[in-house]
Amino acid sequence: MSATHSGCAIVHSGTVIHPDRAHADLGEVTVCRGVIADSDCRHDPVIIDASDCLVSPGLVDVHLHGALGHDLTEPDAVIWQQILSTHLLAGTTTAMATLASTTPAITAAALATAASLLAEQQTPTLAGVHLEGPCLATSQRGAHERTHLRSPSTLLTELTPLPPALRMVTLAPELPGADELITYLTGHRIHVSAGHSAATEDQLAHAQRLGLSHLAHLWSGQSTLTRPSLRRIPGLLEASLASEDLTAEIIADGHHLPATLLKIALRCLGPQRLCLVSDATAGTGLPAGQSFRVGATTGRVHDGYAATEDHTSLCGSVTPLAVTVARMRTLTGATVEDVVTMATATPARVAGLYPRKGSLHTGADGDVVVFTPDLSVRAVLLAGRQVTTDSKVAS
Structure with missing residues (x-):
């Protein structure tokens, strides 16, 4: 490149x-x-x-794991540059490097790599690190390895002092000790997201009062409606869709969610609060049949999607963010302005980077994507x- x-x-x-x-x-x-x-x-x-x-602002991806057989948990600066360059070529000019659940040592090494790259300004698209896990609900862990899930109190110890490259953490807010972790993170201006969680509506509202402001990929790793006796109890999904000020992610790769659910998400949250993410893994750019790692999990590429080796769970995506922009428009009929907003201004706000990123305002970074019709x-x-x-x- x-x-x-x-x-x-x-x-x-x-x-x-x-x-x-x-x-x-x-x-x-x-x-x-x-x-x-x-x-x-x-x-x-x-x-x-x-x-x-x-002509649009450069795309902003707050949930990106890897590409071309490599995962961002690999603590090699050259590999990080290759991954981010691959996504840059596909239109992603700003990326939050996302680390899936793995060992404390591997996570710490990856965070150190990110800190070095940011300090040396060697990777201009890197906006920081997003930890997806390890404080996740076992019942909603998806492709995350059970053996690498940890308690919020354990992670709080691991993140003290705070790693300089950390910008976002996705966790299950209902876990014991989550209150202290959320308070610590938000007190240091780290964005906290609810994901891979079995939280109730009340637990989500409580976490929001502590500073949680975002929701990881809707319909992926979220508890849903339960019906004990004659009552109907909203889960995290319903609480997410009914929220009035939380932002949320959607994976519009054409495999995670059907068009109906994408339309519901857009109708409930609108383009100013719903952001497209790639959730792209090391499988991005690999042919069908190839295996790869994301965090501590092994995935395998299929025709346009990735799954765990036992094929019981999707394993991130193999789709760059720009492709989800086109698919979101095709699947929902949303306007070009709305789908571009969901991949630029909205995620830039989530990451605290707007209007320097995600806009074409005077003085913003000169990151631009030219799309065909x-x-x-x-x-x-x-x-x-x-x-x-x-x-x-x-x-």
């Missing part, structure tokens, strides 16, 4: 999508020395013709530099 020119570019004659304004207009986007500018650039910008194309990625700019490659991007 390489990036061309000095960070100055003009993308012209495209339909520019403004996710925070819910509209698009014919025009141009100017990037000057790496940031969005409101006037002409006088530093010999590269001209990119976006005629008949859609069918929402295939045609060009990617990172800080105004057009990214190129000789290899085929997974789709």
Whole structure:
């Protein structure tokens, strides 16, 4: 992969999508020395013709595990750069490196790798680390290895002092000791997400009062309605859909959820609170039949999806975020503006990065994606530099 020119570019004659304004207009986007500018650039910008194309902010993925046979729990900086570069080529200009449940030593080593990369600014798309686990409900663990689940009190010890690269933690808020962990994390401005959880409506509301603000992948690892005797008790899923201010993730890869559920999620939360995530694993870019690791779990690639080796649970996805943008539009009939919002401004807000990321506001980072009318990625700019490659991007 390489990036061309000095960070100055003009993308012209495209339909520019403004996710925070819910509209698009014919025009141009100017990037000057790496940031969005409101006037002409006088530093010999590269001209990119976006005629008949859609121009959007760079995509923001807050839930991404790996690619090309490698997982972000591998504490090798070169591997991290390869994974993030692969997703960059597919349009993801900002990524939260997500670590699935594994041993404390492996998690600590991966967090150290992330801290080094952030300190040295070697991987400009890296926005920090998202721990998915290990404090998860056994009954909702999905593809996470049971033997690597741990208590909130144990994780609190592991995260004291706080690793500098940590930005988000997904946990089951109903677990004993979760209150103390949530309070500690949110007190240090770490975003806390409920996921792989059997929480009740009341337990979710309690965690929200402590600072929990987000929900991991809807319908994946969430308790649902129970009916003891004559009563109906909402589970985490129903509480998620009924929430008035929580944000939530959806995996629109065409395999995790059917169109009906995607439509329900969008109708309940709207594009300003529902964000698309890839949940892409090391299986992304591998042929069907290949096995891979995500955290401590072994998965296998099938035709467009991944599953655990016993085929009892989906094992993340094998789909870059840009592909879910196109599929969300196809499956739900949502507007281009809405699906782009769900992959840019909304996840950027979740990560606390908006409007520097996920927008085309003056002064925002010059991260831009040019889509064809069918929402295939045609060009990617990172800080105004057009990214190129000789290899085929997974789709």
